[in-house]
Amino acid sequence: MGSSRWAIVRQLLLEVFILTSSAAVLSFITLALTGNILQRWFNDDLRSYILSSETIIQLCVAVLLTTILSAIYPAIVLSGFKSVNLLKGGLSAILKKEHSEMLY
Numbered sequence: 001m002g003s004s005r006w007a008i009v010r011q012l013l014l015e016v017f018i019l020t021s022s023a024a025v026l027s028f029i030t031l032a033l034t035g036n037i038l039q040r041w042f043n044d045d046l047r048s049y050i051l052s053s054e055t056i057i058q059l060c061v062a063v064l065l066t067t068i069l070s071a072i073y074p075a076i077v078l079s080g081f082k083s084v085n086l087l088k089g090g091l092s093a094i095l096k097k098e099h100s101e102m103l104y
Contacts, residue, residue, distance in 0.1 A: 005079040005080070006079075008075070008078065008079035009075040009076065009079050012071055012074060012075035012078060012079075013067065013068075013071050013072070013075055015071075016067050016070055016071035017063070017067045017071075020063050020066050020067050020070075021063055024059055024062070024063050028050070028059065031046075031050060032050060035047055035050065
């Protein structure tokens with residue numbers, strides 16, 4: 001009953017990817033809007049750096065690495081829960097069991 005473990009992992013990875021991508025796009029837009037201020041501060045042409053292919057590739061790699069590093073562990077842990085037991089109130093039993101295992 002419910003989704004498969006791989007489907008839950010994929011969904012959580014996709015959610016984190018969307019959040020990370022939107023943050024990257026927002027930061028890219030903010031940098032493009034404030035480029036003139038930063039250009040005067042750094043005394044350098046930032047527009048050539050922002051629009052270079054190297055910067056775009058680095059941004060894409062950073063988005064992918066951040067997605068993988070921040071989502072893989074929670075995705076694996078959350079996909080291991082049995083949804084039927086959670087809906088019946090079994091989360092407290094699961095947490096008690098894990099807590100008792102950690103003590104021993």
